[in-house]
Amino acid sequence: MKILQIQSKQLLLVVLSVLSLYSISFAEAELTLLDLNDNKVSVSDYKGKWVIVNYWATWCPPCAAEIPELNAFHKKHHMTDAVVLGVNIEKEDLEYVKEFVKDFKIIYPILKAEDSVSSPYGNLQALPTTFIIDTEGKLRKTILGAVTLERLEKIIKLKDVTD
Numbered sequence: 001m002k003i004l005q006i007q008s009k010q011l012l013l014v015v016l017s018v019l020s021l022y023s024i025s026f027a028e029a030e031l032t033l034l035d036l037n038d039n040k041v042s043v044s045d046y047k048g049k050w051v052i053v054n055y056w057a058t059w060c061p062p063c064a065a066e067i068p069e070l071n072a073f074h075k076k077h078h079m080t081d082a083v084v085l086g087v088n089i090e091k092e093d094l095e096y097v098k099e100f101v102k103d104f105k106i107i108y109p110i111l112k113a114e115d116s117v118s119s120p121y122g123n124l125q126a127l128p129t130t131f132i133i134d135t136e137g138k139l140r141k142t143i144l145g146a147v148t149l150e151r152l153e154k155i156i157k158l159k160d161v162t163d
Helices: 002-027 062-079 094-103 149-158
Strands: 033-036 040-042 050-056 084-090 109-113 129-133 137-143
Touching: 040 109, 050 062, 062 084, 062 149, 094 109, 129 149, 137 149
Parallel strands: 050 084, 084 109
Antiparallel strands: 033 040, 033 109, 050 129, 129 137
8 A cells, every 4th residue: 555655646746747847848938920021020039028929810809909908008118128919810811910900000019820729828719818928938827808908017017927
């Protein structure tokens, strides 16, 4: 019986070790995509700033509703401590996406997703999905659904990733 207990504990330690390695590599995943003008943009380009990575689509009403909030956040912070990167998941009509960005007056960089259901930070379960990357490039929070300026402010000012 004692041997079985020891083996169980050893197995648990192995599983926990594997899981902790996965979470470290996952938390430090890098995102590099092309913007709407085919320029390469990476999250690591913004090291030292919080990066708000927002996955969205033109056909998504909550995505459109949060654009003013993301614009306000980006405008307030992009020169100092945080930026927004929008990642559009649509593949069909790049010109339509560009027109949408212009019509909605989006001021933050828009990138083209390579895969419409996943990111280096995890699978997309809903739109919009926002990944909060801290100043060291680590994933700190995932938000499903629309975000607000107030919520983003709280996260970066208080480093509050628990809500």
